[in-house]
Amino acid sequence: MGSGERQDVSNGVSGQVGGSVVQARYVDSVHIGMPGNSLPDPMSWPLAREAPESAPTVKGGTDVLPYLPRDHDPALRELLRTHPFVLVTGPPLAGKTFSAWAAIREVGPGLRIYTPPKDTDFRTLPTALRQSPAGGRCVLWLDDLAERLGEGGLDHDVAGQLRHLGVPIVATMSDADYGAYRFGQDSHAQLLRNARVLRVAEGWSEAERTRLAESPNPRHRAVRDEKHVTKYLAVGSELWDEWQWAGDSGGHLRGHLLVRAALDVARCGYRGPVPLISLRETHWEYEEYESRKPELESAEEALAWATKVRHGVAGMLVAGEDERTWRVHGALLGCLPQPPDASDVAAMAWFVAARAAGEDDRAGILAAAREAFGKAVEAEDGTAMFDMGRLLEEHGDAEAADWFVLASDADEDNAAAAGSAGRALAAKGEYGRAVTYLERAVKTGDGDAAALLGKLHLDRARHWLAVAADGGDPESAHQLGRMLQGSDPDEALRRYRQAAEHDTYRNTVAASLGSLLHTAGQVDEAECWYRLGVQAGDTTAVHDLAVLLAGRDDSGSRAEAESLYLRAGKRGPHTHRHSVTHYGVLLVAQGQIVKGVDCLRVAADCGDSFAAYQLGRVLSRGGNSLQARQWFTKAAASGNLAAATALADLEKARADDAG
Incomplete structure (x- = not known):
C-alpha cells in the first residue's frame, strides 16, 4: 500500500x-x-x-x-x-x-x-x-x-x-x-x-445485479431484484434471527406464521406481492395455528409486527403497489432452501403462487411443484398427492388425473380423491378406469360420483348397443332406439327401422316404431305398425292403437277404440291401468257416466294419477265436491299439477261460498 x-x-x-x-x-x-x-x-x-x-x-x-x-x-x-x-x-x-x-x-x-x-x-x-x-x-x-x-x-x-x-x-x-x-x-x-x-x-448497476443472479449463494440471488440491495443484505440475518425468535418464543406467533406464508409463496416460485387474504388463508394451514392457538395475537397485531420497518430499511413483509398486498423481504427468502419439498410448505402456498403468476412463470411453478410433490409418491402421502392433483386441475392440466389416481390408491377411503380421479379420467375419455374410481367414491357416499357413474354407464351402453346393432343384432337396435327416443328421435327412428329389417323381430319392434311415428305426426304409418303389433298380441300396441283411434270423429274408429281398451284392460288393470283410464275417459265422453266412473275408479285405485284427476273432474261437475276433493288430493300428491290447480280452485270456491 x-x-x-x-x-x-x-x-x-x-x-x-x-x-x-x-x-x-x-x-x-x-x-x-x-x-x-x-x-x-x-x-x-x-x-x-x-x-x-x-x-x-x-x-x-x-x-x-x-x-x-x-x-x-x-x-x-x-x-x-x-x-x-x-x-x-x-x-x-x-x-x-x-x-x-x-x-x-x-x-x-x-x-x-x-x-x-x-x-x-x-x-x-x-x-x-x-x-x-x-x-x-x-x-x-x-x-x-x-x-x-x-x-x-x-x-x-x-x-x-x-x-x-x-x-x-x-x-x-x-x-x-x-x-x-x-x-x-x-x-x-x-x-x-x-x-x-x-x-x-x-444503487447497484445491472452488471452487479447480474453477478447477484449468478451467485451460488441463494441469499444473493434472493435480493437481485430489490431496490436497496446492500441494505437488504445487511439486515437479512437480523430479520431472520428475529423471525425465528418470534416463532420459538410465541411473542408474535401469528406474525411469524404470516411471514412464513409469504416465504412459502416466494419459495414456490412467485416473489411478487399477493393479497393479504391469501397469506392469511395460507397461514391457517400451519399446524402451529391450531396447536398453539391460545398464543396467537390478533390479526391486526400480527400484520403490524410483520410489516414494521427494521433498521430503517424494511419490514419482514414489504408492501406491494396494490392496496393490502404484501411480499416477503428478499433477504429472508435466501435463508431457506428452494424449491421446497411438498412437506416443507403449506399446500395453499402453491395455489397462491400459481394463481398470482403470469402464464410463463406459472409453468415454472407447476414444474417445481411436480418435483416437490414427487417425494410424496415415494412416501405414499395421499393427501399431498391429492393437493398436487387439485393444483394441476385448477390450471387445466390433464396430468391431474394421474395424481388423483395415485392419491386414491394410497388411501382408498379418501372419497374426494376417488371422485376426482373418476371425473378426471372420464374427462380424458378413459371410461373404463373412470368407473373403477367412481364406484370407489360412491361407496363412501359421493352422490355426484353416482350421477356421473350412471351417465357413464348410459353412454357406454349406447356405444356398445350401437356396435351390436351395426353388427346385425335387432334387439340391440331396438334397445338403442328406446334410449334415444327422448333425446334424438331421428336416430331412434333409424334404429327402430334397423331392427324392423329383421323379419323375426319386426313384430317385437312394431309398437315402439308406431309410437314414435305417431308422436311425429305420421299417423297413417303409425297405425300400420300398431296393427302389426296388435296381430302379434302386443298389449302396448293394443293400447296405443286405441288411443290413436279414439281421437277420430267417426263412430267406427271410436267403437274399435272401445274394444281395444277393453281388450288391453282385461290383461289386468294393474299392468294396463292406462288403457282402463283412457277407456273410462272415452265412456264419460260418450255419456256413459256410471260405467266411465267405474273404470276411472279402478285405474285410480291402481295408482294412475291421471285417472284420479279425471275422476275428480267428473265428480265435481256432478256436484259431489267432497269426493272430488279427495280424488284431486290423491292425484296432486302423486305430482299431477292439473289436479293441484283444480283442488286450489275448489277450495277457493268453498271459501267464497263461506264468505
Missing part, C-alpha cells in the same frame, strides 16, 4: 508537552509517556489473509455473506496501492465497510490489521509501531472515522507519522459526516484533505 516520502525536517511532539525539545535535521517524534493506555503488540494483530471475510464491524456479526464483487472494486484497490490514506464514503448501509475490508484483504494480504478499540489513544500508536518487529507491515482500519476524531483520536499529526512509517490508513465515513468534517478550517478538515476519497453509491 502507498506511503509518503520523508521531509528534510520532520519533528513532532505528541501527548503532553514537557521541557526542552531538541530540534534536529530529522527526529521522528518525541513521545512523553501517557501511562495506562498501552497498545497490544503489533505482532499479535491478525494478518489480512487470515482475517475473517467480513470486518468485525459489519452488521450481521458472523452470519455475513461472502463478498460479491462491485463495480468500484478496481478503483478502490488502486487507491489502496498508491495512497497512504484512503477514505470510503457513502450513505448508510451502502456497503462501505464490506468493500473497504475486502480491498484490504486483496491488496495487502501480508499486512497486519489493527482495529483499535473505541478508547484507544492514537498518539501512542506511532511509538508502538516503531518499537515492534511488525514495523510498517501494518494497516490501520477505522470503520466510521467520525467516531475517532475526538481527543486522543486520529489527527493530522498522527496520520503524518503513520505515513512516514509506511503504515496506511483505510477508513469509512458516512456522506453526512464527511460533509460536516471535511469543509472547514479546523484540524479535522486538515486531516481529511490528505485522504483520497472513494464514494460507494447506494
Whole structure:
C-alpha cells in the first residue's frame, strides 16, 4: 500500500508537552509517556489473509455473506496501492465497510490489521509501531472515522507519522459526516484533505445485479431484484434471527406464521406481492395455528409486527403497489432452501403462487411443484398427492388425473380423491378406469360420483348397443332406439327401422316404431305398425292403437277404440291401468257416466294419477265436491299439477261460498 516520502525536517511532539525539545535535521517524534493506555503488540494483530471475510464491524456479526464483487472494486484497490490514506464514503448501509475490508484483504494480504478499540489513544500508536518487529507491515482500519476524531483520536499529526512509517490508513465515513468534517478550517478538515476519497453509491448497476443472479449463494440471488440491495443484505440475518425468535418464543406467533406464508409463496416460485387474504388463508394451514392457538395475537397485531420497518430499511413483509398486498423481504427468502419439498410448505402456498403468476412463470411453478410433490409418491402421502392433483386441475392440466389416481390408491377411503380421479379420467375419455374410481367414491357416499357413474354407464351402453346393432343384432337396435327416443328421435327412428329389417323381430319392434311415428305426426304409418303389433298380441300396441283411434270423429274408429281398451284392460288393470283410464275417459265422453266412473275408479285405485284427476273432474261437475276433493288430493300428491290447480280452485270456491 502507498506511503509518503520523508521531509528534510520532520519533528513532532505528541501527548503532553514537557521541557526542552531538541530540534534536529530529522527526529521522528518525541513521545512523553501517557501511562495506562498501552497498545497490544503489533505482532499479535491478525494478518489480512487470515482475517475473517467480513470486518468485525459489519452488521450481521458472523452470519455475513461472502463478498460479491462491485463495480468500484478496481478503483478502490488502486487507491489502496498508491495512497497512504484512503477514505470510503457513502450513505448508510451502502456497503462501505464490506468493500473497504475486502480491498484490504486483496491488496495487502501480508499486512497486519489493527482495529483499535473505541478508547484507544492514537498518539501512542506511532511509538508502538516503531518499537515492534511488525514495523510498517501494518494497516490501520477505522470503520466510521467520525467516531475517532475526538481527543486522543486520529489527527493530522498522527496520520503524518503513520505515513512516514509506511503504515496506511483505510477508513469509512458516512456522506453526512464527511460533509460536516471535511469543509472547514479546523484540524479535522486538515486531516481529511490528505485522504483520497472513494464514494460507494447506494444503487447497484445491472452488471452487479447480474453477478447477484449468478451467485451460488441463494441469499444473493434472493435480493437481485430489490431496490436497496446492500441494505437488504445487511439486515437479512437480523430479520431472520428475529423471525425465528418470534416463532420459538410465541411473542408474535401469528406474525411469524404470516411471514412464513409469504416465504412459502416466494419459495414456490412467485416473489411478487399477493393479497393479504391469501397469506392469511395460507397461514391457517400451519399446524402451529391450531396447536398453539391460545398464543396467537390478533390479526391486526400480527400484520403490524410483520410489516414494521427494521433498521430503517424494511419490514419482514414489504408492501406491494396494490392496496393490502404484501411480499416477503428478499433477504429472508435466501435463508431457506428452494424449491421446497411438498412437506416443507403449506399446500395453499402453491395455489397462491400459481394463481398470482403470469402464464410463463406459472409453468415454472407447476414444474417445481411436480418435483416437490414427487417425494410424496415415494412416501405414499395421499393427501399431498391429492393437493398436487387439485393444483394441476385448477390450471387445466390433464396430468391431474394421474395424481388423483395415485392419491386414491394410497388411501382408498379418501372419497374426494376417488371422485376426482373418476371425473378426471372420464374427462380424458378413459371410461373404463373412470368407473373403477367412481364406484370407489360412491361407496363412501359421493352422490355426484353416482350421477356421473350412471351417465357413464348410459353412454357406454349406447356405444356398445350401437356396435351390436351395426353388427346385425335387432334387439340391440331396438334397445338403442328406446334410449334415444327422448333425446334424438331421428336416430331412434333409424334404429327402430334397423331392427324392423329383421323379419323375426319386426313384430317385437312394431309398437315402439308406431309410437314414435305417431308422436311425429305420421299417423297413417303409425297405425300400420300398431296393427302389426296388435296381430302379434302386443298389449302396448293394443293400447296405443286405441288411443290413436279414439281421437277420430267417426263412430267406427271410436267403437274399435272401445274394444281395444277393453281388450288391453282385461290383461289386468294393474299392468294396463292406462288403457282402463283412457277407456273410462272415452265412456264419460260418450255419456256413459256410471260405467266411465267405474273404470276411472279402478285405474285410480291402481295408482294412475291421471285417472284420479279425471275422476275428480267428473265428480265435481256432478256436484259431489267432497269426493272430488279427495280424488284431486290423491292425484296432486302423486305430482299431477292439473289436479293441484283444480283442488286450489275448489277450495277457493268453498271459501267464497263461506264468505
